[in-house]
Amino acid sequence: MSTSVERVVNTARYPLAEPDQWAPLVRRVQADLRESGCSVLRDFIRPAVRDTLGREGAAVAPLAHYDVETVNVYNIAVDSELPEGHPGRKTFERGNAFVARDRIPPASVIQQLYSSEPFQRFVARCFGLPRVFELADPLSGLCLNVLEPGREHPWHFDTNEFTVSMLTQEPESGGVFEYCPGIRSADAENFDDVRSVLEGRGEPLVRRLPLRPGDLQLFKGRYSLHRVSAVEGTRARHSAIFAYSERPGVIGSVARTRQLFGRVLPVHLEAGTVRVDQLLD
Template identity: 70%
Template sequence: MTAPVVEQVVDTDRYPLDDPGVVAGARAELAESGCCVLADFIRPELRETLRREGADIAPMAHYDTETVNAYNIPVDSDLPDDHPGRRTMVRGNAFVPWDRIPATAVINKLYRSPVFQRFVADCFGLSEVHELADPLAGLCLNVVRPGMAHPWHFDTNEFTVSMLTQEADDGGVFEYCPNIRSADAENLADVRAVLDGDTRPVRRLALRPGDLQLFKGRYSLHRVTEVGGETQRHSAIFAYSERPGVVGSPARTRQLFGRVLPVHERRPVRGDDLLD
């Protein structure tokens, strides 16, 4: 994807992707709270296209309502009774995999853009980012139906890039606890407190379609609250890695997409020793 095409998709008058000031602002927010939202990142005239393209593929989402914990590990894992991994929740969100998203879709064009990838790397202070080698998880659409939620969890990746494409009539609020754990410390007591109802560390975001969210979700507990009304909540998840060749584990891939491919039999070693 060439720079002129990016300029057709992104409101580059508001967010010049090569502007050091835009990058510095994003870095400062990520350093402070682990989260940065670039409001109205997509050009206004494309927001209805963004919504419609997501709505068109949403029926292909894999639904698998299940009981989970914040670490996405088996709920019957051998853990102490007071461990937060013992707190279970119902996960009701669904995912449309990358191989079901048309190459012409706005989110697919943006995901594969070297210019956009360079911008993402700069914002996170990385030398470069790579598209996942995973044909299912590289880019996906997260679908939350009315009455469902994406409960408290940590991300597998150290950084996450996402964009709301359709907002719910009610609910569907993104909530997170900035840096509640680190690469060196699980901080189980703090995590357990939030799961038990402590709202003091919780921040809430009022996201709108076309907003770009940069997030360090590996260290910040987060969720999407229950969706109300009649309209589904849709968001695109742009999955990148610092290393080439990254794919999801077979178990996690089957959980999210309902199927695995031969490529999922290989998996790179993690960069930390956190529970998930």
């Protein structure tokens, strides 16, 4: 492991440089993922580095693309022709913002982690994969999510089968991560359960997870409906999203990239979209 990454990771609890010591930790993470689709590694970042983590995020947060949009849970066009009662007909206001990877300094803590081979091997082991690849997408491989006070990230599914993220700045209140583990599968959309959650009738399906800066979250967001509740107070919620794929060369779609970052690059126009299933979004 590079010296820089060793300085930021709490190696006493998470010995990334010593794979032969991973087994108990990996078993625990995999059990969490099987049971609930989510696992949190508390204090993954050294306490002495957390202030740096927060400052770096706050420094680039003004570079986020911000746009209030009307969206649905599947991130498809809200005027799509869908049958009566389909959960995709229910719309929400999305007011969060994203800082693209190309605007995050290479020396920052989250860039060091994202590109670290030991970190990638550890993530792959936790998800039971032979390896993971950085996205070839220069914008969405790594990004910082910025959620300003009064805003929320409404219910949605992820495009990727799994997500790795880390809170870098905690709001004064609100901004709680809520999710419905395994509410759908690669073979079944389960529209009835999704609709019940969106209409406020699915409380037994919803779990709430407190997160702190420096905690690493591993999440299967492709099949778990999730959101971040409205941020309250005067401080924004910042979260780094480490996007990996099971295959190399993955580039985001033109529509999704423009939605998240307000721009596309030639690589997006030239590439096709790689999907892992035939689900709606």
